[in-house]
Structures are given as C-alpha cells and as structure tokens.
Amino acid sequence: MRLIGYEYDMVFSELADVVGEKFILTDNADRVVYGVDHYWVSEAWFDRRQELPLADFIVRPGTVEQVSAVVKIANRYRIPIVPWGLGSGSQGGSLPIFGGIILDTKRLDRIIEINSTALTVTAQAGVNGQILEDACNSRDLTLPHYPASQRVSTLGGWLAPRGSGVLSTKYGKAEDLALAMQVVLPTGEVIRTLPTPSHAAGPDLRHLFLGAEGTTGIITEATMKLEPIPEVRRFRSYLFPDLHAGIEAGRRVMVSRLRPCVIRLYDEYSTTKELRRVLGVERDGVYMVIGFDGFRESVEFEERKARDICAQFNAEDLGSDAGQHWWDHRYDFYFPPRGKSHPKLFGTTDVQATFDKIEPIYHARKHVVEENYREWHARYFCHFSHWYPWGTMMYDQFLIDKPPADAHEAVRLHNRLWWDVVRTGLKMGGVLNEHHGVGMKMGYLMPEQYGTAFPMLQAIKKALDPRGIMNPGKLGFEV
Amino acid sequence: MSLHLSAEKHMKVLEGCRFCGMCTHVCTVGNATHNDANAPRGKGRLLYALHTGMMDFTPRVAELLYQCADCKLCQAWCVPGLDIGATIRDARRDVVERDAAPATASAVSRATAGSGNPYGKPTPVFDWIDKSAIGAKGAQVLYFVDSHTVYNEPSVAQATWHLFERLQIRAAVLPQWIDSGESLLELGYLEQARAQAEKTLLALREAQAESIVFSSADAYHMVAKEYSETFGLSTEGLQFCHISEFLAEHLKSQQLTRFESRVTWHDPCRLGRGMNVYDAPRMVLTQIPGLVVIEPYRTREKAVCCGAGGGLGFTNPAIANDAARQAGHMLGMSNPQMIATGCSRCKSSLQPVLAHVEVVELAELVARVLA
Numbered sequence: 001m002r003l004i005g006y007e008y009d010m011v012f013s014e015l016a017d018v019v020g021e022k023f024i025l026t027d028n029a030d031r032v033v034y035g036v037d038h039y040w041v042s043e044a045w046f047d048r049r050q051e052l053p054l055a056d057f058i059v060r061p062g063t064v065e066q067v068s069a070v071v072k073i074a075n076r077y078r079i080p081i082v083p084w085g086l087g088s089g090s091q092g093g094s095l096p097i098f099g100g101i102i103l104d105t106k107r108l109d110r111i112i113e114i115n116s117t118a119l120t121v122t123a124q125a126g127v128n129g130q131i132l133e134d135a136c137n138s139r140d141l142t143l144p145h146y147p148a149s150q151r152v153s154t155l156g157g158w159l160a161p162r163g164s165g166v167l168s169t170k171y172g173k174a175e176d177l178a179l180a181m182q183v184v185l186p187t188g189e190v191i192r193t194l195p196t197p198s199h200a201a202g203p204d205l206r207h208l209f210l211g212a213e214g215t216t217g218i219i220t221e222a223t224m225k226l227e228p229i230p231e232v233r234r235f236r237s238y239l240f241p242d243l244h245a246g247i248e249a250g251r252r253v254m255v256s257r258l259r260p261c262v263i264r265l266y267d268e269y270s271t272t273k274e275l276r277r278v279l280g281v282e283r284d285g286v287y288m289v290i291g292f293d294g295f296r297e298s299v300e301f302e303e304r305k306a307r308d309i310c311a312q313f314n315a316e317d318l319g320s321d322a323g324q325h326w327w328d329h330r331y332d333f334y335f336p337p338r339g340k341s342h343p344k345l346f347g348t349t350d351v352q353a354t355f356d357k358i359e360p361i362y363h364a365r366k367h368v369v370e371e372n373y374r375e376w377h378a379r380y381f382c383h384f385s386h387w388y389p390w391g392t393m394m395y396d397q398f399l400i401d402k403p404p405a406d407a408h409e410a411v412r413l414h415n416r417l418w419w420d421v422v423r424t425g426l427k428m429g430g431v432l433n434e435h436h437g438v439g440m441k442m443g444y445l446m447p448e449q450y451g452t453a454f455p456m457l458q459a460i461k462k463a464l465d466p467r468g469i470m471n472p473g474k475l476g477f478e479v
Numbered sequence: 480m481s482l483h484l485s486a487e488k489h490m491k492v493l494e495g496c497r498f499c500g501m502c503t504h505v506c507t508v509g510n511a512t513h514n515d516a517n518a519p520r521g522k523g524r525l526l527y528a529l530h531t532g533m534m535d536f537t538p539r540v541a542e543l544l545y546q547c548a549d550c551k552l553c554q555a556w557c558v559p560g561l562d563i564g565a566t567i568r569d570a571r572r573d574v575v576e577r578d579a580a581p582a583t584a585s586a587v588s589r590a591t592a593g594s595g596n597p598y599g600k601p602t603p604v605f606d607w608i609d610k611s612a613i614g615a616k617g618a619q620v621l622y623f624v625d626s627h628t629v630y631n632e633p634s635v636a637q638a639t640w641h642l643f644e645r646l647q648i649r650a651a652v653l654p655q656w657i658d659s660g661e662s663l664l665e666l667g668y669l670e671q672a673r674a675q676a677e678k679t680l681l682a683l684r685e686a687q688a689e690s691i692v693f694s695s696a697d698a699y700h701m702v703a704k705e706y707s708e709t710f711g712l713s714t715e716g717l718q719f720c721h722i723s724e725f726l727a728e729h730l731k732s733q734q735l736t737r738f739e740s741r742v743t744w745h746d747p748c749r750l751g752r753g754m755n756v757y758d759a760p761r762m763v764l765t766q767i768p769g770l771v772v773i774e775p776y777r778t779r780e781k782a783v784c785c786g787a788g789g790g791l792g793f794t795n796p797a798i799a800n801d802a803a804r805q806a807g808h809m810l811g812m813s814n815p816q817m818i819a820t821g822c823s824r825c826k827s828s829l830q831p832v833l834a835h836v837e838v839v840e841l842a843e844l845v846a847r848v849l850a
Contacts, residue, residue, distance in 0.1 A: 027539035030514065032528050033521040036498075043498050046524070049533050060513060087515060088500060106513035126513070130504035138776060138812050151556075152500035152520070335558035336495030 002099050003056050003079070011077055015059055015101075018069040023107070025058035034058050034084065034102050038149075039092035039441060040347050041411050047342040048407040055082065055096035062107040064124075064182065064190055064220045071218070071469075072188035074101055080472050083214035085126065085157030088149040090348060091439025093161060093213045097473045105156050108220055111135050119226040120179060125156030125219045141226040144171035144261075148334050156219045161437030162211040166330060169254075169387045170261040170293070171227065173435060175210040182221035183209050186465035190220075208460065213437050214471040216464045233261070233293035235323030236303060238315040240286040243267050244359060245313040247384065247392075251355045252309045253290065254389050258302050262291040262385075264326075267362070269381035278332050279325060288315070289326045345376075345403035345410060347418050351425040352434040354391035358384075361430045362394060368424050369398045373417055376400045386434060393434040396421070419445065438475045446476030489566045493530065496523025496563050502553035505777075507784040508546050508791070511801035517546050519553040519563045526570055541579045544570050546798060549665060549789035551752040555780050564789070571667025583794045584666040591675065596626045597662045597793065603629045605652060607637055614654025614686075620725070621651050621688030625698035625823070626658045632823035632840065639694045639722060639842040645849050646729050653682050661701035664709065665790040673710045676701075680712055690718040692725050694842055696750035696822035697788075704754065721750060722842050723760035723821050730766055734850040737769040742844075743815035744772060745806075745829065746782035747822035760821055760841055767848050776812045783809045785820075785828035792824070799828065807832040819844050 003011055015024055025031065035052035036042045045052055056079075061067045074081040080100030087094050096102050105126035112122040114136060121143060123132055129150045136143050145158060145165035157163070158174040159181065171177065181193050193205040209217050240246040246265045253260060266275060266287045275281035290306050292299045307317060340346040353361055362382065369380035382396035398417060403410045422432060422445055432442055432449045447454045454476070461477045462468075472479045500520040503509060509518030516525060525543060528534035549564035574580050580588075590599035603624075605613060612618070620643060624636050643650035660675030679702065683691055693699035703719035706712045742764060750756045757779045764772050777783050786792075786802025807829055810818055818838045820826055830838040 025514065025516075027537065028534060029525055029537060029539045029543055030516045032534055033516040033524045036524060038498065046497070046528075046533075049531050086500065086503060104513070104515070109513070128504045128510070131510075134776065149500075151502065151504040331501065332558050334499070335501055336499055336561070337559065341494075342498075 007077075008056065011073065011079065012057065014073045015057060015070060018073070019059055019061050019066050023060040023062065025060070026056070028054075030058055031055055034087065034104070035096065037087040037092060037094050038090045039095065039439065040090075040345070040414060041441070042092060042095055044342060044345070044410060044414075045407060048410070050407045053095065053097045054099065055102040056099050058084075058102045058104055060104045060107050064108070064184065067103065067108070067184045067218055067220055068188045068190055070101065070103060071184055071186065074469050075187060075467050078467050078469060081469050082471050083156070083160070083218045085154030086128070086149075086152050088152045089157065089161060089437060089439060091161070091437045091441045093437050093439030093471070093474055095440065097440060098479070100469075103218060105154060105218070105220070112221070114139050114141065114226070116141070119228070120223050121226055122221065122223040123155055124221050125159070126154050129153045129155065129158065136226055137229070140229050142229050143177065143224055144227050145174055145177055145224075148331060155222055155224070159210055159219050159222060160213050161439075162435060164386050164393070164435035166385070167261040167291075169263055170259050173386075175206070177225045178206060178210065179223045179225060181206055181209060181219055181223075183217040183219055185217045186467070186470040208464065211437070213439065213474055215461055215475050215477055216470060230293040232296045232299045233291065234299055234303060234320055235262070235289055235291040235327045236307070236320050237318035237322035237326060238288045238290070238310045239283055239318055240288060240310075240313060240315045243286050243362070245315070246286040246288050247359050249310050249313040249315060250288070250384065250387055250392065253306050254387050256305070256309070257389065258305055259292070260290050260302070260306065260387070261293045262289060263387045264289045265384040267382050269379065270383050273381070274333065279329055289323050291323065291327065340397070340399055343403065343405075345400040345414055346398060347414065348395060348397045348436065349418060349421045349425075350393065350395050350434050350436055351422070351430040351432075352391065352393045353425070353428075353430040357429045358392055358394060361425050361428045362396070364424050364428060365396055365421050368420050369417065372420060373400070376403065376413070378417065423448070440474050443474055443476035486569075489569065492561045492563050492566045493523050493527040495559065495561045496520055497527045499523070502556040505552045505556055505781070507548040507550050507552060507786055507788075507802045507805075508798055510805055511786070511798050512546070516543055522547065522563055522567060526566060536577065536579070538579070541574045541581060544574055545581050545584060545666075545790070545794040547789050548748075548784050548786060548791050548799075548802065550748040550784035552748075552781070552784055555752055567789075568665065568667065572669050575667040575669075580667060581794055584790065587662050587666055587790070587793050588668045588671060591658060591660075591663055591671065595656075596630065596658050598626070598630050600630055603656050605656075608640060608652060612651045615651035616685075616687045618651035618686070618688045619649040619690070621653070621683065621686045621691045623659070623683070623691055623693050623698060623702065624652060624656065625693065625695035626662070627697070627827070628695050628823040629656065631827050635694055635823045635826065635840040635843060638840070638846040641846050642726070642842055642849065645846075646733070648729070651686065651688060653686060655682070657682055659698045659701045661697050661705075662790055662793065664701065664705060665788075666793065676706050676710050676712060680706060680714070683717060690720055690725075692720055692722055694722045694821075694823065694840060696721065696747035696753065697824060700749035700753040721754065721756055721759070721821060723750070723763055724756060726841065726845055727759040727762045730763060730845070735767050735848045736850050738767050738848050739769040740816045741771045741773050741814070742817045742819050743775050743810055743813055745775065745785070745810055745818050745820040745825055746779055747820055747825050748782075748784050748788050750821045751782055752780060760819070763841060763845065764819065767844075773813045773815050775810050777809060785825040787824040787828045792828070800832070803828040804832045811836065817844075
C-alpha cells in the first residue's frame with residue numbers, strides 16, 4: 001500500500017513520537033538503498049534502472065519497546081511491516097513489495113552477556129554477525145556460525161530464514177545454535193521462548209519464528225551457543241575422479257559418525273571454473289575439502305579415518321596446504337567481480353535430500369537447466385556444502401551469460417527456470433530449500449511443498465498475525 | 480548527475496560495491512549510524528542510481544555524500560581493493576560544483592579563503608619558538624605544523640618542537656604559517672585545494688630544508704602523496720617524513736628514561752593505510768624501557784578509524800563522535816593503560832571517549848622519556 005496525503009503524515013507523526021524523527025528515513029535516497037536485497041530479481045531490476053517497489057518509511061527503533069509500539073501503529077493502520085537486518089538475503093524476503101514500513105533492527109545491537117560458564121552469548125538481533133563474533137573471540141570463544149554473509153548480516157537475519165554457516169556440518173544451523181529468543185509478535189506483544197530448547201514443557205515456540213522470515217513476528221534478541229576456540233582446526237583437500245565417488249565418500253564419512261566441521265564437494269564444472277578462477281586450482285576432477293577441529297589427538301584420528309575413506313574412492317590427497325588455502329579464501333568467492341554478475345542471469349536454487357535421492361536430483365536438475373534452456377546456453381553447477389548423517393545439501397546454481405535485455409523478459413525467464421529446477425527436486429523427494437529461505441521467490445511453491453499441511457501453516461500465520469501486516473507476500477501466505 | 484563519476488575506475492567501484500557489502504562490518508560511519516545508506520554498499524547504490532539517472536540529486540543526497548570518513552577500511556577488507564572513498568570524494572566535487580555542499584563544508588571553504596585556515600581563526604603565533612627559527616632557511620628539519628594541531632592540539636606542536644631542541648636538531652618553521660589544503664580536498668573543493676597546495680609547496684621549497692617533518696598523518700599524506708598524485712605537482716627534491724619515522728632514525732643513540740606502561744599504538748588511517756608507515760612508530764615505542772606494546776584487536780592495515788577523517792569532524796561531528804566511541808571500544812578491548820598515536824586529529828577524537836586511558840601523540844610520549 002502507498003500512503004497518501006494526510007494519512008502519510010498521520011502515520012509519520014505517530015512513528016516519530018515513538019522513535020524520534022531522526023530515526024525515520026523517508027527520502028528517496030535512503031529508500032532506494034533499502035529497496036534492493038541480494039535477490040537476483042531486485043538486483044537486476046536496479047541494474048536495469050527500473051523503478052523499485054519502495055517502503056514509505058524506514059523506521060529504526062532503538063529498544064524492544066519501540067519495536068512493539070511501531071508494530072502496534074502498523075496494526076492500527078494495517079500497514080505492511082518488513083523486518084530488515086542487513087538486506088543480504090537472496091530470496092527477496094526483506095523487500096518491501098507492498099510499501100509500508102521497513103523496520104531496520106540494526107540499532108538493536110547490544111551484546112548483553114557472554115556467559116563463560118554456560119558458553120552462551122545473549123545479544124540483540126540487530127548486531128552485525130562479524131562484530132558479534134569479534135566480541136566472542138575476544139573472550140577466546142566462538143559462535144560457530146560462519147555464513148558467507150557473516151560481515152553483512154545480523155543475528156536476527158541468521159535466525160529468521162534458518163540460515164547455515166560454513167561449519168554447520170558439525171555445529172548445526174543457526175536454529176541449532178539458538179537456545180532462546182525474544183520476539184515481538186505481529187500484534188505488538190513481547191514474548192520470550194523458554195530458556196532452554198531441549199525441554200518437554202510443551203511445543204517449542206522457537207519454531208514459530210525460526211524459518212518464518214519475519215511473517216510471524218520480529219526476533220529482537222537471542223541467546224546462542226558458543227564454543228571454545230578449538231585447539232586445532234585443519235582442512236585437507238582431495239580430488240575425486242567423478243561426482244559419484246565424491247558423494248559416496250562424503251556419505252561414508254557422515255554415516256560412520258565422524259564429525260567433520262566441513263565437507264565441501266564441488267562438481268566438475270565448479271572445480272574447473274569457479275575454483276580455478278578464485279583459488280587458482282588448476283586441476284580437473286571433483287574437488288573436496290574436509291575439515292576437522294577440536295583436540296589435536298581427535299582431529300588427527302578423524303582426519304586419518306576420513307583420508308582412508310577418500311582413498312577407497314580413488315581420491316588424490318592434495319594435502320592440508322590446499323585445504324587451508326580454501327579456508328583462508330572462502331569469502332573471496334563473494335567479492336566482485338563475481339563470476340556471476342549483472343547483467344548475467346543467475347540464481348542459487350539449493351535443495352536438501354537424503355543420500356539415496358541427492359545424486360539423481362543433481363543429474364535431473366542439471367538436465368533441466370542445460371537441456372530445457374539450451375537456447376540460452378544455460379549452465380548448471382553446484383557444490384555440496386552442508387552434510388548430515390542422513391543426507392546433504394546441494395548448493396546448485398544456474399547461469400546464463402546473455403539473458404534478455406528487457407527487464408520483464410529477464411525476470412520471467414528467471415522465474416520459469418528457477419521453478420523448473422525446484423519442481424524437479426520436489427518431485428524427486430528433495431526439499432524446497434536448505435538455508436537461503438523462501439522469501440517471495442518461492443512462496444508460490446510452498447503449497448506444493450507442504451501439500452495438505454500448508455493450510456495449517458497458513459492458519460498459524462493467521463492466528464499470530466490477524467491483520468496480515470507482517471512481511472506480506474512472503475512464504476506463500478495469502479495477503 | 481555526474482561529471483567526474485564517468486571515469487572507468489569509478490564505474491568499476493559502483494558496479495562492484497552496489498551489491499556486495501563484504502566490508503559492512505568495518506564501515507566507520509555505517510556502524511555509527513546503522514543506516515545502510517552510509518555503508519559502502521549503500522553508497523555504491525546511491526551513486527549508481529544518481530549516475531544512471533534513476534535518482535534525482537537532492538539535499539539528502541548531498542548530506543549522505545558527506546557522511547564518509549574516507550578511512551579506506553572498506554578497501555582494506557576488499558579482495559579486489561575497490562576504493563569507494565575516492566569515488567565519494569570525486570562525487571563531492573560535483574556537489575561543490577552544483578553549489579550544493581552542506582553549510583558546514585562551505586564554511587570551511589570560506590574560512591580558508593578568508594583567514595587561511597579551516598576554522599576562520601587568526602593566523603597562529605609561535606611564541607614558544609625561538610624567533611631565529613621562524614622562517615630560517617636551510618634547516619635540517621622544517622616542521623610543518625598542520626591546522627588541526629596548531630588550533631586544537633597545540634601541546635603536540637610544542638612537544639614536537641621540544642624534541643627537536645633536545646635532539647639538537649637545527650629546526651625551523653615556515654616564516655608565515657600555511658594550511659596544507661587537506662580539509663578542502665576532503666570536502667570536495669578541489670580547485671581551491673589545488674591553489675592552496677601550490678602556495679604551500681612554494682613555501683616549502685623556499686625553506687630549502689633538508690627534510691620536512693609532519694606530526695599530523697593527514698597533512699603528511701596530503702603533502703607527500705596527494706600533491707603529486709591528485710594535483711600532479713612535482714615534489715621532486717623534497718624529503719618528507721612523519722615524526723615517527725624521524726624519531727625511529729634519531730632516537731637510536733638516545734638515553735630514554737624508564738616508563739612502565741602497557742601502550743597500544745593506534746595506526747592513523749592516513750599514516751598506515753595512506754602512507755604504509757606501520758613499523759616506525761612501533762620501533763620508537765619498543766625503544767622505551769619498561770613500555771610494553773599491546774597490539775589492538777584490529778591493527779595495522781585493518782586498524783580502526785577514529786572517525787575524524789573525510790572532513791567528518793567539520794560536517795558531521797555527532798557521527799564522528801559516535802565513530803570515535805566505537806574506535807575507543809575496539810582499542811580498549813586489549814586493555815591498555817595508554818594509547819599512543821601519530822595524528823593530532825586521532826588524539827582529539829579518542830581522548831574524550833576514553834575516560835580512563837590517556838591518549839597521547841607520539842612526540843608527547845617521547846618528550847616525557849627523552850633524558
């Protein structure tokens with residue numbers, strides 16, 4: 001909705017009364033900056049100089065009480081309210097597609113307590129991820145959630161879409177690290193989930209908000225699990241003859257209950273193109289990095305076991321220097337000029353599945369991209385980066401170097417290709433997404449994913465947000 | 480909007496920064512304001528939208544363009560080394576040419592035009608310097624006293640001069656005090672800064688000194704680097720050095736008294752990232768008996784900014800103060816008893832936000848221990 005005339009000024013006055021005029025941004029210069037996130041469509045729209053959907057107000061509360069009061073105002077006028085951390089989500093989850101209020105959480109950046117007995121940190125949700133990690137590191141502790149967006153994301157932004165970090169294979173995803181949360185509900189009440197997560201005191205309230213991407217409330221504070229900085233953290237690279245061998249080796253490592261902090265397996269295309277471009281890897285094949293951390297003796301033992309498994313699948317051991325080089329440069333992939341940069345058309349679809357399904361899904365999705373979109377010379381490639389004892393996550397991507405110049409045509413092609421890929425995975429038992437979230441990009445596919453369970457999700461959303469103001473147009477919920 | 484942003488180097492920066500954000504966690508201003516439009520990614524978006532005509536130029540745009548400390552921290556964390564601070568500085572030239580600079584920036588321009596210094600104050604009088612040293616030609620050292628030091632931290636200038644006397648260095652200052660033009664350049668007044676640079680350079684040449692020493696990192700960077708790189712002025716034959724480099728060379732054979740303290744060296748942006756001077760001040764500190772050098776959490780190329788760069792102290796003192804508070808917090812993480820630095824601006828910014836830690840300029844500290 002676009003607020004006009006005195007209605008705009010009425011709402012502005014009420015918001016200003018809560019947070020102060022200084023903390024409401026209304027100029028086009030600020031609104032355009034907040035009108036783009038890391039979603040290809042919003043970036044492409046901006047790159048192609050199209051008019052963006054913008055928020056009417058960017059409101060920046062400094063306390064949870066102010067968040068609550070802002071939400072109540074939005075409720076009264078039925079104004080959309082979109083929570084915003086640092087706008088680095090890739091699914092359009094933080095875009096103000098119906099205007100209204102962007103609620104920027106970054107002034108809620110207080111690190112409340114680092115508890116060195118329980119090894120927990122309690123912080124407000126707007127704190128920058130790297131700044132939070134620095135604070136923990138200064139106490140010889142670490143919050144072992146290292147997403148690629150670590151430097152440009154907030155604690156709340158990690159939790160809202162159930163994000164993953166590079167070491168999730170050992171330490172879990174963001175939601176696994178979250179013990180407790182404070183949340184402002186869509187009606188303005190401030191609630192806390194129970195102090196510990198593994199209770200039998202009724203349903204786990206955390207999961208009403210984890211993965212809900214701000215559609216059921218605004219996460220304003222969280223208590224997260226910390227770890228001591230490990231005595232040793234080592235990485236080792238291997239080169240497999242083909243993808244099947246690499247996946248099978250990874251599966252064997254996981255089902256044998258070794259505890260790697262990371263397994264990252266690049267398919268042939270990624271090995272010969274991406275790793276060559278960014279890390280200077282000059283080898284063909286399928287590249288894998290396995291990392292272990294903890295006490296020296298246990299790391300040495302587990303590394304030896306993993307090496308034996310890889311050897312059984314004819315992997316060449318490229319050594320620990322290569323593995324360390326990958327770790328040291330793991331963020332380099334995300335700096336410009338990325339291999340994937342505008343005006344190219346690209347996307348990361350990502351899927352999670354059990355071990356029996358993941359490889360067939362890879363081949364089917366590769367076929368869909370490269371055969372169905374042959375006229376566009378579409379390419380498909382992936383790495384497998386978050387592993388479980390039952391399956392893995394495939395970070396698959398597509399790339400078209402010369403998409404349609406027309407912005408509308410390009411977006412339609414992007415949608416068609418993306419949905420084709422995702423539906424292929426759904427039909428074969430894959431799950432819609434592993435850690436990027438749903439946002440607006442895949443809301444359309446949520447009923448297909450959940451089937452008869454989706455109306456239940458919709459009912460929960462409706463019960464928590466009766467006026468439908470919280471991040472409308474996301475997760476497939478009706479507006 | 481732009482005349483100057485069409486350069487290929489600037490487009491590369493804008494196209495890189497607008498969707499990246501991998502330096503957001505270190506942005507001096509962005510972390511102080513918590514506004515995405517202040518972080519490098521936001522600046523990239525803003526300037527791209529302006530440059531491509533998606534956005535009109537408004538007073539708010541001008542305001543945002545002056546909210547940058549040009550501290551180069553984003554560049555230090557950038558794998559391809561993009562420098563959006565330089566792009567912002569060129570964009571400010573456009574703002575100035577439109578006569579749309581914030582009043583606080585144009586006040587600096589007017590003050591320098593009228594009084595010869597950014598503050599509009601009377602020309603300083605060096606009554607603590609022997610008259611024979613004022614305007615003396617052919618000195619071993621010509622001490623260039625910058626405007627921030629002389630007007631805001633005169634004790635730094637006096638301590639520096641005191642060192643020259645104690646070291647029996649034949650030192651001089653210019654016959655007529657002159658500003659380097661550094662603030663003008665930062666604020667987008669390129670042509671006025673160029674004229675100031677030409678005047679200053681002429682005065683420096685006429686002094687015929689063996690070397691020219693600066694106690695301000697900003698002025699050092701301006702004269703030793705910007706004069707040639709930005710204005711194309713020849714500085715050939717002139718020897719420039721920072722007081723830390725001078726002391727590293729001249730303290731070697733000196734007796735220093737014991738000074739028991741845990742001291743953190745704060746690398747000023749223009750001395751470290753600007754002039755690549757990191758080791759000289761640490762060499763000086765480690766020569767002081769009893770003094771323990773504690774490196775801060777972020778140091779050398781990635782040292783935090785005190786918040787006073789990019790003319791921020793003139794145009795946005797509240798933001799500069801918030802940035803200083805953040806820098807003070809980061810420096811305090813290593814629990815020092817004293818913070819030493821090589822720029823009087825850093826001293827002015829940091830001391831008010833560090834209640835229990837003394838902040839000194841290097842010359843002041845050395846003056847205390849030189850027997």
